[in-house]
Amino acid sequence: xxxxxxxxxxxxxxxxxxxxxxxxxxxxxxxxxxxxxxxxxxxxxxxxxxxxxxxxxxxxxxxxxxxxxxxxxxxxxxxxxxxxxxxxxxxxxxxxxxxxxxxxxxxxxxxxxxxxxxxxxxxxxxxxxxxxxxxxxxxxxxxxxxxxxxxxxxxxxxxxxxxxxxxxxxxxxxxxxxxxxxxxxxxxxxxxxxxxxxxxxxxxxxxxxxxxxxxxxxxxxxxxxxxxxxxxxxxxxxxxxxxxxxxxxxxxxxxxxxxxxxxxxxxxxxxxxxxxxxxxxxxxxxxxxxxxxxxxxxxxxxxxxxxxxxxxxx
Numbered sequence: 001x002x003x004x005x006x007x008x009x010x011x012x013x014x015x016x017x018x019x020x021x022x023x024x025x026x027x028x029x030x031x032x033x034x035x036x037x038x039x040x041x042x043x044x045x046x047x048x049x050x051x052x053x054x055x056x057x058x059x060x061x062x063x064x065x066x067x068x069x070x071x072x073x074x075x076x077x078x079x080x081x082x083x084x085x086x087x088x089x090x091x092x093x094x095x096x097x098x099x100x101x102x103x104x105x106x107x108x109x110x111x112x113x114x115x116x117x118x119x120x121x122x123x124x125x126x127x128x129x130x131x132x133x134x135x136x137x138x139x140x141x142x143x144x145x146x147x148x149x150x151x152x153x154x155x156x157x158x159x160x161x162x163x164x165x166x167x168x169x170x171x172x173x174x175x176x177x178x179x180x181x182x183x184x185x186x187x188x189x190x191x192x193x194x195x196x197x198x199x200x201x202x203x204x205x206x207x208x209x210x211x212x213x214x215x216x217x218x219x220x221x222x223x224x225x226x227x228x229x230x231x232x233x234x235x236x237x238x239x240x241x242x243x244x245x246x247x248x249x250x251x252x253x254x255x256x257x258x259x260x261x262x263x264x265x266x267x268x269x270x271x272x273x274x275x276x277x278x279x280x281x282x283x284x285x286x287x288x289x290x291x292x293x294x295x296x297x298x299x300x301x302x303x304x305x306x307x308x309x310x311x312x313x314x
Contacts, residue, residue: 231286
């Protein structure tokens, strides 16, 4: 058995002379959840299309289950594209059964799985409704089911949370966990870092068509200086007390106190900061160690400008 469901090496693609993806390499390991992250316009969708052989790269290679992408390999893949769209005049159940049959699932088993997934996704009452009669979120859930109903070895979801309300986002997160627990490889792209932070074994960060990070969530968060939000009366000389323990940034005032953000220096910790302030007699109105998040790590790695979405061209 091949260790990796997907291996890409040096993928590069330009459109109209404008680079879209530049020399991207990564692997998606079997049984792991990998987040493919970055703002809109970062090159995520183009990279996934090259990886699956949908578009041809200008340079670089992709291997699916150890082989160049082909029909046999694609039968083992479940793919939710960024562009949503299913047959609007078919019923929800018929769409799911159709996609299962395309992947070789027997008719009876396809119908059984369709009903099971429709129930799980809260769509049992919509099974006989046509897609055009469903809300956008309901239609998207049907397409998600269609991507996984054949129980593929490798599941690729391009912006799967977009268009779903918080309840259904939480449901999809659990579905992704369950797929990984069943031994399947999951790779999903998103520009919302919170989903990846909760779900992923590994993350790949993209910006301006380039890979800027490849590692675990913990490794990404280690790139962010730990921070503490401090509040103290005006006139408190925090810089003198905390010299060498980190960088202070004044944020403003709150109910007569001055708010500061302290980015800890390497080797400094929250307990040491608190001890120094107490020993100096500083009357604190706030002391809040702040947990770093993936968005903070992304900004630390690429800068605020590169972390912003690309503008959408008219």
